[in-house]
Amino acid sequence: MLNIQQLHASIEDKEILQGIDLRVNAGEVHAIMGHNGAGKSTLSAVLAGKPGYTVTQGSVTFCGKDMLAMSPEERSHNGFFLSFQYPVEIQGVSNINFLKMAVAQKRKYLGLPELSAAEFLKKIRECAALVEMEQSFLSRSVNTGFSGGEKKRNEILQMAMLEPKLAMLDETDSGLDIDALRVVANGINRLRNANNAIILITHYQRLLDYIVPDFVHIIEQGKIVKTGDKSLALELEEKGYQAVV
Numbered sequence: 279m280l281n282i283q284q285l286h287a288s289i290e291d292k293e294i295l296q297g298i299d300l301r302v303n304a305g306e307v308h309a310i311m312g313h314n315g316a317g318k319s320t321l322s323a324v325l326a327g328k329p330g331y332t333v334t335q336g337s338v339t340f341c342g343k344d345m346l347a348m349s350p351e352e353r354s355h356n357g358f359f360l361s362f363q364y365p366v367e368i369q370g371v372s373n374i375n376f377l378k379m380a381v382a383q384k385r386k387y388l389g390l391p392e393l394s395a396a397e398f399l400k401k402i403r404e405c406a407a408l409v410e411m412e413q414s415f416l417s418r419s420v421n422t423g424f425s426g427g428e429k430k431r432n433e434i435l436q437m438a439m440l441e442p443k444l445a446m447l448d449e450t451d452s453g454l455d456i457d458a459l460r461v462v463a464n465g466i467n468r469l470r471n472a473n474n475a476i477i478l479i480t481h482y483q484r485l486l487d488y489i490v491p492d493f494v495h496i497i498e499q500g501k502i503v504k505t506g507d508k509s510l511a512l513e514l515e516e517k518g519y520q521a522v523v
């Protein structure tokens with residue numbers, strides 16, 4: 279599904295990604311861990327096509343297509359979803375209208391018929407229930423005044439509505455209380471199937487107790503320096519990076 283080869287990327291002439299190689303197949307969950315500043319969010323931003331990053335070397339294929347040649351919208355329409363480490367607030371656009379627009383545009387791009395108002399409402403209610411979000415949040419401006427944990431929950435609501443093939447979740451667990459962590463993790467698990475894949479960026483093994491990864495990768499200075507199974511995260515928690523990498 280995703281094949282990253284020797285990806286190098288810079289911000290303002292500073293090379294941050296220094297040769298990332300990563301393959302993700304349908305049905306898999308990958309966890310990416312690493313020190314602050316290692317390049318995890320940069321990798322997610324480059325994959326999403328955020329402006330300001332220059333790919334200087336390497337390739338990314340997503341579902342057989344050259345991902346780096348696509349606009350951010352095309353990447354999303356083709357099934358890539360990024361949940362931000364710091365979700366953005368959009369004042370004046372209600373959550374429900376934002377999602378209506380996003381879903382409609384994606385369906386149009388894919389040549390699917392528009393959802394009727396009733397179908398859309400049913401879907402958004404189901405998805406809100408999945409993350410145990412009260413209906414009142416649907417009419418509020420996107421993330422505006424949401425608490426940190428509410429924003430993270432809202433990201434998973436967006437994911438549920440857009441049904442991505444590949445979801446990259448950047449520190450979705452940060453700032454969540456214990457109950458919210460379980461709710462969000464259960465929501466993510468319910469969205470998993472044999473046809474989609476998830477990349478979780480996290481600092482803590484705790485999330486991986488709920489969402490069990492097939493692979494754990496450690497990034498250091500813009501490179502994957504070690505890959506293992508879920509036991510690597512446990513080892514990391516116990517011994518720290520210095521002993522493991």
Ligand SMILES: Nc1ncnc2c1ncn2[C@@H]1O[C@H](COP(=O)(O)OP(=O)(O)OP(=O)(O)O)[C@@H](O)[C@H]1O
Nearest residue numbers: 289290292294312313314315316317318319320321
């Ligand atoms: N716009 C920018 N200008 C200069 N340097 C930047 C810019 N954006 C990111 N960087 C640098 O790139 C490096 C990687 O940052 P990135 O956000 O990818 O780290 P991270 O692994 O996600 O860290 P964290 O765990 O703290 O979220 C950092 O040293 C950061 O300061």
Ligand SMILES: [Mg+2]
Nearest residue numbers: 318319320363
């Ligand atoms: Mg980050």
